[in-house]
Amino acid sequence: MARKEKSGTLPGGPDLDEAQRNSQPPLDEHRSGCTETGLRLKGFRGGASAAPRQRIECGDLPFLIKRDGTWLYRGTPISRKELVCLFSSVLSRDAAGDYWLETPVEHGRIQVEETPWLAVELDWRCDGRHQALSFRTNVDQVVTAGAEHPIRITHDCLTCEPTPYIMIRQGEGALPLEARIIRPVYYELVALAVPETVRGVRKFGVWSCGHFFSLGDLPPGED
Secondary structure (H helix, E strand, C coil): CCCCCCCCCCCCCCCCCHHHHHCCCCCCHHHHCCCCCCCCHHHHCCCCCCCCCCCEEEEEEEEEECCCCCEEECCEECCCHHHHHHHHHCEEECCCCCEEEECCCEEEEEEECCCCEEEEEEEEECCHHHCEEEEEECCCCEEECCCCCCEEEEECCCCCCEEEEEEEECCCCCCCEEEEECHHHHHHHHHHCEEEEECCEEEEEEEECCEEEEEEECCCCCC
8 A cells, every 4th residue: 555645854853962953944843743853752762642643654754874874864974873773673664665764653764775784793602503693783683593584695796796684673565674794794604604405506604593594605516
């Protein structure tokens, strides 16, 4: 079903740095239906309104998540990590692949260059098929690779350069919310990789929670 949107402007709000707030033009809340932060902090923190009301569509919000994990508001980096973590906790993805900030009372779309998060640290326990690989993201989410958090690898069609991802949570459709695994962490994965046969093809990959995740095909004659 197509989303009915109401145009609005977001940001600055009581939880953004004072300088960022003061640099933004005033917003007519009654006209846009959205607060100056675009998303009501009461909704973020799980507070309840006095009476139920229909969720407000804020339209496109002036947020961008860069490929390096930096969150921008109107082109200015959001420097407070706790605020980025707060926004990350209410981030969703629809069936079309668009990203949304959602609270119980408001809803707005944002832009993401590649993935919302980066997997910046790897920890592992045990080995072989009993191995468990846990990843920490740049917003301190921790997930363990397995059936609910699969690892996938894409390759550049020209250079064949691998780009690894791990799923953080499901989206509303088939497209999940993922973290890109940064290069040093990927090299740690490669160091843990072992050969396995998958559907008759020799693969090089890692085990986690009883699941094998391929990092690539094993060249003929290598084992």
